[in-house]
Amino acid sequence: MTLIQKIALGYFVVLMGAASLNYIPGLTDDEGLAFGIFALDIFDDALHVASALWALAAALTSPRASKIFLVIFGTLYLGDGVIGIFTGYGYLDLGIFTNGSDGFSFSLFRVLANLPHIALGGVALGAGLKLGRGL
Template sequence: MNILQKICIGYFVALMIAASLNYIPGLTDENGLAFGIFALDIFDDSLHVVSALWALASGLISSRAARTFLILFGAAYLGDGIFGFFTGWGYLDLGIFTNESLGMSFTLPRILANLPHLALGGFALWSGLRLGRG
């Protein structure tokens, strides 16, 4: 198992943790916000579980599958995080279609709400492009 495959297994674990946040007592506030920052719903949970299973399968199949996952997943999640600054919603969970735009904002809550997708997507894309060479 090479480094890209190991990173995919790490993504499997991270994404399953993300999918479980709503179900761990004490992590959501009275408004249903995880860590008091962002709300996760069934669409988000489904997205995280499907992404996690994709990461697991990719990590177990081959180096090429792992690289493909990291590049595609990375681009999609990084784009979703960036898009969140412009509308307040992401496109991966269809939030842009079900909610009115909140407009562009670089406030701390908006940054913190988009940081997980920016970090996960950015690192995945970087890993797939830089570590996957050769």
């Protein structure tokens, strides 16, 4: 298994972990916020599981499939996090379409709520572009 495939496999593990956050006692507060920062619903869980299965399939298929996963996933998740900073809602869970915009905010809460998608997306996109050259 190549490095790029191992990275895609790592995304499978991380995304399955994200999908399980609501179901691990003690990780959500009384308001249903994971780590007291963001709420995850069934649509978020489904998105994370679908993304995880895509990552697993890519990792087990080939380095090229892993590159494609990392670049597309990275672009989508990074964009979702950036849009979340600007509007308060992302587009991957359709939140921006069902809630409108809360306007731009660079508050600590807004940054922390969107940081997982920005970090996961940025690392995936960078790895896919850098390690995927020539694939």
